[in-house]
Amino acid sequence: MTSILIKNKVLQEIDLIPEDRLIDLYNFIHDFRLGLEKSQKTNNKPISAFAGCWQDMPDEIFNDFTTEIKQRRQQAFTRRRGDESIAR
Known part of the structure; x- marks a missing residue:
C-alpha cells in the first residue's frame, strides 16, 4: 500500500471519530510522533x-x-x- 493511500485511509478513519474524542486521538498521535522522534535521535549515534x-x-x-x-x-x-x- 502506498503512503498516500495509507494517509487517505487514516484521514477517513479520523472523520469517523466523534468530535468529543478528537482530543484523545490528537494526544495519542502527538505522543506517538514525539516517541518516534526521540527514538530516532538516540539511535543515530554513528558507529564511528x-x-x-x-x-x-x-x-x-x-x-x-x-x-x-x-x-x-x-x-x-x-x-x-x-x-x-x-x-x-
Whole structure:
C-alpha cells in the first residue's frame, strides 16, 4: 500500500471519530510522533563514535580480552545448539 493511500485511509478513519474524542486521538498521535522522534535521535549515534575506544588498552590485555570473547561465544553457541536439538 502506498503512503498516500495509507494517509487517505487514516484521514477517513479520523472523520469517523466523534468530535468529543478528537482530543484523545490528537494526544495519542502527538505522543506517538514525539516517541518516534526521540527514538530516532538516540539511535543515530554513528558507529564511528566508538572508533579507537580501546586504543589505550595494552596489547596483552587486549589479546586476553579477545581470546575470552571467542571462548565465551563458542560456549554460548555450543549450549544453544544443544538446546535446539532437544525435542519439546
